[in-house]
Amino acid sequence: MTLYGFRIPKFAALFFWIVVWEIVGQFELMLLFPPFTEVLAAMTDVVTTPSFVEAARITAYCYLVGLSLAVVAGIGLGLLMGLVPAADKLLNMWVNIFLSAPLSALVPVIMILFGMGEPTVIVTVFMFAVWIIALDTRAGVQHVSPSLKEMAFSFGASRVQRLKIVLLSALPEILAGIRLGVIRGVKGVVIGQLLVSIIGVGALFSLYSQNFLMGHFWALILILFAFALSLAELIGRLEQKVEYYAGARG
Amino acid sequence: MNAIAHTPASSAGTTATPVDLPIVKTEGIHKVYGGTVQALKDINLEFKRGEMTSLLGPSGCGKTTLLKIIAGLLKPTAGEVRVNGKPVTGPGPERAFVFQDFALMPWATVLRNAAFGLEQQGVARAEREERARHYVEEVGLAGFEDKYPHELSGGMRQRVGLARALAVDADVLLMDEPFSAVDEQTRRKFQEDLIRLREVENKTFIIVTHSIEEAVYLSDRIVLLSPRPGRVAQVLDPDINRTGDPDAIRRAPEYLDLTDDIWRGLREYVE
Numbered sequence: 001m002t003l004y005g006f007r008i009p010k011f012a013a014l015f016f017w018i019v020v021w022e023i024v025g026q027f028e029l030m031l032l033f034p035p036f037t038e039v040l041a042a043m044t045d046v047v048t049t050p051s052f053v054e055a056a057r058i059t060a061y062c063y064l065v066g067l068s069l070a071v072v073a074g075i076g077l078g079l080l081m082g083l084v085p086a087a088d089k090l091l092n093m094w095v096n097i098f099l100s101a102p103l104s105a106l107v108p109v110i111m112i113l114f115g116m117g118e119p120t121v122i123v124t125v126f127m128f129a130v131w132i133i134a135l136d137t138r139a140g141v142q143h144v145s146p147s148l149k150e151m152a153f154s155f156g157a158s159r160v161q162r163l164k165i166v167l168l169s170a171l172p173e174i175l176a177g178i179r180l181g182v183i184r185g186v187k188g189v190v191i192g193q194l195l196v197s198i199i200g201v202g203a204l205f206s207l208y209s210q211n212f213l214m215g216h217f218w219a220l221i222l223i224l225f226a227f228a229l230s231l232a233e234l235i236g237r238l239e240q241k242v243e244y245y246a247g248a249r250g
Numbered sequence: 251m252n253a254i255a256h257t258p259a260s261s262a263g264t265t266a267t268p269v270d271l272p273i274v275k276t277e278g279i280h281k282v283y284g285g286t287v288q289a290l291k292d293i294n295l296e297f298k299r300g301e302m303t304s305l306l307g308p309s310g311c312g313k314t315t316l317l318k319i320i321a322g323l324l325k326p327t328a329g330e331v332r333v334n335g336k337p338v339t340g341p342g343p344e345r346a347f348v349f350q351d352f353a354l355m356p357w358a359t360v361l362r363n364a365a366f367g368l369e370q371q372g373v374a375r376a377e378r379e380e381r382a383r384h385y386v387e388e389v390g391l392a393g394f395e396d397k398y399p400h401e402l403s404g405g406m407r408q409r410v411g412l413a414r415a416l417a418v419d420a421d422v423l424l425m426d427e428p429f430s431a432v433d434e435q436t437r438r439k440f441q442e443d444l445i446r447l448r449e450v451e452n453k454t455f456i457i458v459t460h461s462i463e464e465a466v467y468l469s470d471r472i473v474l475l476s477p478r479p480g481r482v483a484q485v486l487d488p489d490i491n492r493t494g495d496p497d498a499i500r501r502a503p504e505y506l507d508l509t510d511d512i513w514r515g516l517r518e519y520v521e
Binding site: 145147150151154157165168 | 318321322323341342343345346347349350351353355356357366367370371414418
């Protein structure tokens with residue numbers, strides 16, 4: 001965007017809203033919105049507490065385990081659906097249902113099955129992330145150029161080699177799926193902990209809100225937002241590296 | 251129907267002598283798609299070693315289907331293909347395919363793409379790269395070995411496809427409309443290079459094309475296919491001297507006459 005001939009960088013919008021937040025906060029209109037500077041001050045407070053370090057550890061652990069499982073299972077499922085029409089017919093409807101279903105409603109069921117601890121959070125992350133990865137992988141596999149598959153076959157490539165070519169060809173779609181899975185996984189890790197509410201950031205959120213520590217509350221939310229965005233950005237960078245695929249595939 | 255007589259696979263002067271036995275032979279090839287669409291009907295052809303044959307015909311005549319059956323990528327509904335006397339059951343190292351849309355791996359360099367066939371055959375890295383390098387140079391891409399397909403023009407990509415097919419040292423090169431996805435100037439240059447390449451590489455070429463000029467310009471033999479169902483309408487053996495200036499071919503009376511003749515024959519299939 002340009003204003004009076006000056007180019008305005010994108011993050012200027014962020015600044016604008018922070019300033020609005022600060023002004024609204026300074027008027028002390030609502031208990032819910034402390035000024036932004038107060039949130040920043042609370043942030044250092046939050047980050048240095050041992051309970052935050054523990055919450056961060058649990059969050060990172062559950063997130064990474066859940067997401068890794070989702071990536072492996074999602075790519076496997078997508079590959080199966082993309083390559084075997086019968087499997088696709090059998091699974092496609094269910095994957096789509098799970099993708100659009102309000103999964104938060106399922107968390108209590110997961111809790112009954114897996115208890116009030118980390119396994120529930122891991123399963124929640126998995127359930128949030130896996131379906132979009134599966135569907136994007138499926139789309140990628142189905143769009144692999146038929147002539148590339150024929151090429152591999154005609155030059156005597158083995159089954160394993162041919163599968164590798166399919167996977168590499170579908171990489172742009174798979175990465176797009178992983179990027180969306182990464183973002184959904186953050187939702188999963190937060191919602192899972194909120195509903196379990198006795199471990200990790202879930203415990204912190206209930207602690208802060210029950211004691212009306214709104215500065216701390218918002219600080220924690222900002223940290224989680226930053227976490228999700230930087231992860232998505234990281235995958236986005238990876239995606240750009242394989243963008244040239246699309247041009248060379250035709 | 252008077253211009254194209256329904257002649258059998260050989261016309262005057264092309265009967266195989268014991269010296270030049272056919273390298274590829276199709277016997278009674280039928281291909282039916284989905285139980286109803288007859289793509290090919292009773293194709294009996296012989297392709298002689300070291301010759302360049304064009305499969306020419308309007309779209310829908312099954313020429314690509316026939317080429318893929320010879321390649322072993324498709325199974326005929328009936329009939330048999332023999333290469334060097336052995337029946338074809340699938341792709342084999344004595345045949346190499348050049349694809350219409352190049353079919354290059356976008357994540358691999360020119361050199362790795364050209365070495366793909368050798369890699370699948372289990373040739374050691376150093377040796378396969380040396381051989382691939384040789385053919386990359388031979389198709390005129392020296393200096394582009396480490397580039398990726400998206401950095402090349404369409405014509406250059408097809409040269410990589412050609413290098414890959416040459417590198418496996420197959421006896422038969424099967425080319426599916428290799429020049430249809432490149433622009434006219436590139437196509438002409440490519441055709442000239444192909445004539446030169448034929449003199450260096452002693453290979454049998456089977457080219458699918460829908461361009462009459464291209465077929466006449468390049469081939470020792472032209473198989474005309476008629477559509478719905480695909481049948482051999484006529485086999486022609488252009489007698490054109492291709493040794494001198496490549497441009498001279500396009501002005502030769504034989505070239506011009508034959509192009510005209512074929513067009514008159516094919517005209518009735520084009521609505």
